[in-house]
Amino acid sequence: MTPGSDHRNRWGVAATAVVLACALPLVLSNYQTFQLTLALIYAIALFGLNLLTGYNGQISLGHGAFYAIGAYTAAILMDHYDLPYWATIVPAGVVCLGAGFLFGLPALRLEGLYLALATFALAVCTPQLLKYKLIEKWTGGVQGIVLLKPDPPLDLPISADRWLYYFTLAITVLAFLFGWNLLRGRTGRALVAIRDHPIAAETMGINAALYKSLAFGVSAMYTGIAGALGAIVVQFVAPDSFSPFLSISFLVGVVVGGLASISGAIFGGLVVEFIPNVADSISKAAPWAIYGIFLLGFMYLMPSGVAGALRVLAMRKTTRQTQGAHVAPPLTRSTGEVPQKSQ
Amino acid sequence: MSRATLITTAIAAAVILAASPGHAQKKYGPGASDTEIKIGQTMPYSGPASAYGAIGKAEAAYFKMVNEEKGGINGRKVNFISLDDGYSPPKTVEQVRRLVEEDQVLATFQTLGTPSNTAIHKYMNAKKVPQLFVATGATKWGDPKNFPWTMGWQPNYQAEAKIYIKYIRDNIPNAKIGMLIQNDDYGKDYLVGVNDALGEKDKAMLVKVVTYEVTDPTIDSQIIDLKASGANVFINITTPKFATMAIRKAYDIDWHPTQFLNNVSTSVGSVLTPAGLEKAKGVITIQYYKDPTDPKWKDEPDFKQWQAWMKKYNPDANAEDGFNAYGYAAAATLEQALRQCGDDLTRENVMKQAANLKDVKIPMLQPGVLVNTSPTDFYPIEQGVLSKFNGTTWETFGPVVSASNS
Numbered sequence: 076m077t078p079g080s081d082h083r084n085r086w087g088v089a090a091t092a093v094v095l096a097c098a099l100p101l102v103l104s105n106y107q108t109f110q111l112t113l114a115l116i117y118a119i120a121l122f123g124l125n126l127l128t129g130y131n132g133q134i135s136l137g138h139g140a141f142y143a144i145g146a147y148t149a150a151i152l153m154d155h156y157d158l159p160y161w162a163t164i165v166p167a168g169v170v171c172l173g174a175g176f177l178f179g180l181p182a183l184r185l186e187g188l189y190l191a192l193a194t195f196a197l198a199v200c201t202p203q204l205l206k207y208k209l210i211e212k213w214t215g216g217v218q219g220i221v222l223l224k225p226d227p228p229l230d231l232p233i234s235a236d237r238w239l240y241y242f243t244l245a246i247t248v249l250a251f252l253f254g255w256n257l258l259r260g261r262t263g264r265a266l267v268a269i270r271d272h273p274i275a276a277e278t279m280g281i282n283a284a285l286y287k288s289l290a291f292g293v294s295a296m297y298t299g300i301a302g303a304l305g306a307i308v309v310q311f312v313a314p315d316s317f318s319p320f321l322s323i324s325f326l327v328g329v330v331v332g333g334l335a336s337i338s339g340a341i342f343g344g345l346v347v348e349f350i351p352n353v354a355d356s357i358s359k360a361a362p363w364a365i366y367g368i369f370l371l372g373f374m375y376l377m378p379s380g381v382a383g384a385l386r387v388l389a390m391r392k393t394t395r396q397t398q399g400a401h402v403a404p405p406l407t408r409s410t411g412e413v414p415q416k417s418q
Numbered sequence: 419m420s421r422a423t424l425i426t427t428a429i430a431a432a433v434i435l436a437a438s439p440g441h442a443q444k445k446y447g448p449g450a451s452d453t454e455i456k457i458g459q460t461m462p463y464s465g466p467a468s469a470y471g472a473i474g475k476a477e478a479a480y481f482k483m484v485n486e487e488k489g490g491i492n493g494r495k496v497n498f499i500s501l502d503d504g505y506s507p508p509k510t511v512e513q514v515r516r517l518v519e520e521d522q523v524l525a526t527f528q529t530l531g532t533p534s535n536t537a538i539h540k541y542m543n544a545k546k547v548p549q550l551f552v553a554t555g556a557t558k559w560g561d562p563k564n565f566p567w568t569m570g571w572q573p574n575y576q577a578e579a580k581i582y583i584k585y586i587r588d589n590i591p592n593a594k595i596g597m598l599i600q601n602d603d604y605g606k607d608y609l610v611g612v613n614d615a616l617g618e619k620d621k622a623m624l625v626k627v628v629t630y631e632v633t634d635p636t637i638d639s640q641i642i643d644l645k646a647s648g649a650n651v652f653i654n655i656t657t658p659k660f661a662t663m664a665i666r667k668a669y670d671i672d673w674h675p676t677q678f679l680n681n682v683s684t685s686v687g688s689v690l691t692p693a694g695l696e697k698a699k700g701v702i703t704i705q706y707y708k709d710p711t712d713p714k715w716k717d718e719p720d721f722k723q724w725q726a727w728m729k730k731y732n733p734d735a736n737a738e739d740g741f742n743a744y745g746y747a748a749a750a751t752l753e754q755a756l757r758q759c760g761d762d763l764t765r766e767n768v769m770k771q772a773a774n775l776k777d778v779k780i781p782m783l784q785p786g787v788l789v790n791t792s793p794t795d796f797y798p799i800e801q802g803v804l805s806k807f808n809g810t811t812w813e814t815f816g817p818v819v820s821a822s823n824s
Contacts, residue, residue, distance in 0.1 A: 106519040110512065203632070208601060217602045219507070219533060221540060309508045311537040316507045320465070351509075355463070355502040359475075362464045362502050 092341075096244055105236040109308070110348060112240045115247045116304045118344030121328045122254055122337070123297025128326070129335035130258060131290040132270030134187065137194030139322030140201040141171050141295040143312075145302025147205070150220040150312045151213050160225045160307045164246065167303035168296045175295020179288035198322035205314040219313025222306065239308050246304065250297060255337055257293070266290055267335075298325075331373045333382025342381035346373075443761050449524030450763035455490075455756060456497045457481075458517030458526045460534065465504035470530050472735055473553060474500045476745030477528060479732040484753060491756045494763075499523065505530075507537035514538045518547050525768050527752050528553045528571070528745075532603070535559070535568075543567045548768045550755070551748055551798065555682070557607050560796035562773070567765075569772055569796045571748055573681070573706055573821075575604065577800045579611025579653075580821035581704055582678045585804060586651055587620075590676060594625045596649030598640055598664055600656060601629040608655045608680065615821075625649050630660060638667050645673040653678045654701075658685065662693040669697035677701045681802075685740075686711070690807060699809045704802035704819070707743050708782050712811060720781035747782040751789055751798060754778050786818035 100108045124138050148170045149163035178197070185193050206217050214220070227238035257263060268276040269283050277283050306312045324347050332343025354365035377384035449456035461474030481496040490496060499521055503510040510529070517523045518541075525548035529535055532554045542549040543565050551571035552559050555578075559570035586593045597612065599605030609627065616623055626647035628640040637660055644652060645668070652675040654664050661683035668677070679701050683689050690698040708715050715721040724746055728737055735742050756763075758771040775798060778789040787801045801820040805812040 104519060106515050109515060113508075113512065206602065206632075208631075217533065217604075218536060221536065305508065309511050309537070310540070311507055311511065313507050313533040313536065315505060315531075315533045318465070318506065320504075321506075351502075351504070359463050359471075359500070359502065 093244075093248060097241075100237045100240050105234050108234075108236045108240045112236070112243050112308050113305070114344040114348040115240075115243045116301045116308065116344070117325075117328060117347040118340045119247055119250050119304070120298045120301035120325060121332060121343040121347070122251065122340035123294040123301070124325050124329045125332075125334065125336070125340050125343075126254065126258070126266075126297065127290050127294035128329055129333075129339070130263065130270065131266045131287065133182070133287065133290065134191040134326075135194040135291075135294070136191050136322050136326060137197035138295070138298045138325045139317050139319065140194075140197040141175060141298040142302035142305065142321065142325075143201050143205065143317035144174055144295075145171050145299030146306035146312045146316070147214060147220075147302075148299070149303035149306045150222060153222055153307075154215075154220050155213060161242070163307070164300055164303050168300045171299025171302070172292045172296040174299075176288050176292030178295070179291025182291060183284055183287055195319070195322070198319040201317055202314040202319075205317070215313075217314060219311060219316070222310045222312075224310050225307065243304055243308070246300065250300065251337060251340075254297070258337070262286075327370065331370070331377075331380055333380025333384075336380065336382035336386075338385075339380050339382035346381075445762045445764050445767070447524055447764035447766070447768075448522040450494070453494060454497050455494045455763060456499065456521060456523045457752070458514070458521060458523035459498070459500040460503040460510050460513045460517075460526075460529045461500050462505035462530060462534075463502040465506065467505040467531065470553070470741065472739055472741040473528065473530065473745040473748075475735060476732055476742045477749040479727070479735075480746055480749035480753075483727055483731050491753060492760060496756075503534060505534065507533050510534035511537050511541070514541065518542075518545055524548070524763060524765060525550050527551055528748050530554065532556045539565060539568060546765060548765055548772065550768070550772055551751060553748070555607075556603065557610070562794060562796045567769060569769075569791070569798070571751065571798050572744075573704070573799050573802055574797055575607035575680075576611030576614065577797065577821040578681060578704055578802070579608045579655075580615040581802060581804075581819050582653060582702075583612055583615035584819065584821065585702070586623075586676075590651060593623055593651045593676075594647075594649045595623050595651045595653060596626045596628075596644035596647050596675070597624065597653045598628050598630065598637065598644065598656060598660075600660070601631050605629065605655050608653075612653065630656075632657070634660075637663050640664075641667040641673070642671060644668075645671060650675045651678070652676070654683075655680050656683060658683045658689045661689050665690070665693040665698050665701065669694070679703045681705065684812065686807075686811065695809055698807050701807045703805055703807075703812070705805050705812065705814065706784055706787050706799055706802040707740070707747050708784060709740055709812065710743055711738050711740075718785075724782055743782045747780050750780050750782075751775070751778070754780070754789075784814070784818070 099111060120138065120142055124135060127133050127135055145167040148167040152158040152163045152166060153160060182190055182193060205214050224235050226235055227233055231238065265276065265281045265286050268279065268281060269286055273283055328343035328347040331346045333339025350366060350369050354362045354369065357365045459474060461471055462468055463471040463474065478498050478500055481498045484490060485495045499517060501513040501517065503513050514526065517526060527550050529538065529549065530553040535552045535554055538549065546567055549568040551569060553571065555572050555575050557574040557576045559568055560574065586595065597609065599609055612624060626644055626649055628643050630637045630640055641664060652668065654661060654677060656664055661679060677700065681704055684703045708721060724743065728735065728742060732742060755768065755772045755775065758774065759767050773791045773793050773796065775789050775791045780789055784803045787799065789798045791798050801818050803814045803818055804816050805814045
């Protein structure tokens with residue numbers, strides 16, 4: 076197998092996925108389309124978190140906060156400044172880029188579990204801060220903000236749900252292309268180098284502080300964009316929408332989907348969206364226990380996430396086809412672990 | 419097709435068409451048929467408010483009883499679909515859309531939580547699906563002019579406040595009212611009720627209003643402020659944790675006004691006991707359903723029936739939990755509205771009958787508390803019985819009082 080064919084292969088898979096994603100709403104009901112839209116939105120958020128946790132090795136338990144900031148930015152712009160929905164995506168991303176970068180600066184001093192706790196603090200205080208009375212004029216306090224559902228433009232003969240799905244899909248594709256481009260070059264290598272061996276990375280001349288805070292900013296930007304889309308699609312934001320559990324389910328989605336994997340974000344999005352529904356349909360008495368069993372199952376059967384498991388499967392197939400050919404072992408690095416402590 | 423068959427077919431079609439008006443009384447909207455009525459619900463079975471899940475389970479158990487013992491409602495079994503939303507509004511939107519668009523329910527019933535119901539308020543009204551008897555006390559659910567498809571159930575916060583003011587007017591001359599409220603829409607709802615009831619004329623009776631945030635560690639300074647204002651009536655609009663603190667602090671600083679405590683914080687076990695039962699003596703509240711721990715109901719027929727139902731259909735639930743009485747009464751209200759629909763089970767008629775409940779007696783509500791609605795009154799329960807805490811239990815006194823929005 077030559078690198079070229081592998082490359083073509085990957086483009087082929089991506090193109091097929093996009094075509095499939097475009098065709099799906101044609102056979103699904105409005106409600107199912109709406110669910111898929113939510114899964115796509117979670118995928119964007121997870122891509123952001125993956126950038127930070129999977130590629131750069133910084134654990135965040137607070138991305139629900141950036142999701143909330145993005146959602147509120149979009150909602151306030153639509154509600155108070157009458158901006159059309161599509162014009163709120165970029166501002167939401169920019170606000171979260173700034174917020175993430177600023178939060179990333181002090182977070183530089185924290186590593187591993189300590190960073191996880193610091194970000195968790197962010198997730199815990201977000202719902203209460205959103206109720207704060209000085210900003211109630213904009214946030215609507217506990218009542219939140221109710222938004223209007225956007226209609227398809229140019230009188231397109233499709234339902235509003237389908238239109239929002241295609242709108243979200245377009246942004247997802249753009250976001251993933253941008254992220255893929257970022258990760259395959261210098262920046263991506265620098266992020267991974269910092270994750271795997273920070274001291275060696277700095278010796279190579281990588282500005283670890285800058286890259287780490289940038290990773291935080293870009294990661295927050297992705298999650299903020301997802302939050303804005305979430306607000307538009309759900310048509311409602313309120314403090315209770317952004318409980319700490321949202322942040323945790325993001326981390327769950329990233330790990331179950333596949334760390335340091337672009338396609339992992341998509342699988343993660345599907346997991347975040349659909350597993351709670353499956354759990355609820357199995358047991359009303361203990362939906363969280365079922366959720367836990369699912370997680371255990373995932374982690375036990377697919378330790379490198381859904382994306383990792385698929386990669387292993389694909390490799391096995393190629394190995395069988397081209398017997399004797401040398402195939403590199405799959406990448407299943409754990410994150411945040413420095414292989415060798417320099418002491 | 420030969421001419422003969424064509425003619426026969428035409429005649430047959432004509433006969434069917436002609437015959438169909440004969441069935442005109444039977445009209446079905448989505449979710450209703452000769453055999454079934456589909457009702458949907460979202461409930462926080464998981465998440466921060468999962469204690470309320472008991473309500474959903476009690477309601478499911480009630481409809482099971484209706485199906486098994488009464489053969490359903492007018493011969494149709496109730497298919498009750500209750501989904502978990504984890505008290506998260508986006509999840510509520512998703513689950514309610516599933517109920518309306520996939521499961522095609524006739525109506526939703528007792529969807530729980532103010533934020534969750536706010537999230538689906540516009541959707542339900544745009545889709546013209548009855549959003550019946552929502553499980554929240556906010557006043558905004560009774561707005562038939564702007565939201566003709568949404569209806570509350572329990573006494574709303576403003577109505578409760580009006581009942582207190584009425585009592586104060588009649589019984590406490592020269593009342594000077596001090597009020598403590600939580601700084602959110604729940605607290606403000608009560609304040610609106612108090613101001614409305616006092617009107618321009620008695621505005622001066624309200625001498626002091628202080629607020630607290632749910633994040634505040636204590637409310638000591640607020641209570642000291644209230645005492646300093648010279649108030650001799652204390653209206654305590656707080657959630658359980660703060661209600662405990664307020665009752666204790668007032669007693670400890672030797673402030674002894676006539677105290678009114680809102681209905682959400684009247685649990686003896688979790689509010690009054692930690693405050694000190696002695697310190698809570700004399701506190702007044704309003705009750706509208708029968709508290710299962712109150713021994714005085716034990717011989718009432720509806721209470722006995724409720725106990726038997728708990729044993730048979732809801733055996734895993736905590737028999738002391740008031741939510742089981744609440745769910746039972748709410749489900750009975752829906753049963754009544756659906757019975758009134760007869761064979762016309764369209765969404766329009768469900769809404770029409772829900773707005774046409776006249777002096778309906780519902781089991782497990784306080785004696786004398788009746789359910790009343792009309793096309794302009796979307797507040798089913800607006801009555802209650804004043805109760806005073808005697809040091810061990812709530813003791814009802816006086817007649818049924820009401821604060822219908824007139």
